[in-house]
Amino acid sequence: MGAISALSKGYDDNEVLNQMQEKAGVKINWNVMSDSLSEQVNIRIAGRQLPDAFLAVGFNNYDIYTYGSDGDLLI
Numbered sequence: 001m002g003a004i005s006a007l008s009k010g011y012d013d014n015e016v017l018n019q020m021q022e023k024a025g026v027k028i029n030w031n032v033m034s035d036s037l038s039e040q041v042n043i044r045i046a047g048r049q050l051p052d053a054f055l056a057v058g059f060n061n062y063d064i065y066t067y068g069s070d071g072d073l074l075i
Contacts, residue, residue, distance in 0.1 A: 001044070002055030004032040045072050 004010065011017055011030045021028055031051060033040060041057050044050060045067060059067075067073040 001031045001041070001051040001053070001057065003037050003057060004034055006034040048072075 011028070011032065017028070037057060041054065050072065064073065064075065068075055
């Protein structure tokens with residue numbers, strides 16, 4: 001789950017990311033949004049509906065410490 005500019009074409013057609021996925025043998029299903037990202041992140045954490053990873057969601061040190069201490073994030 002991550003942020004993306006409303007003007008971006010998205011991650012699915014990104015040649016570099018696609019090559020990295022292919023070399024690593026994984027397929028990433030991108031769940032991106034440009035609006036209300038922090039609200040959506042908080043809702044998912046509170047509801048224990050966590051993605052496998054977060055990308056560019058703007059966690060600060062306090063968030064990382066708090067969510068890590070609670071066991072919501074593995075760092």
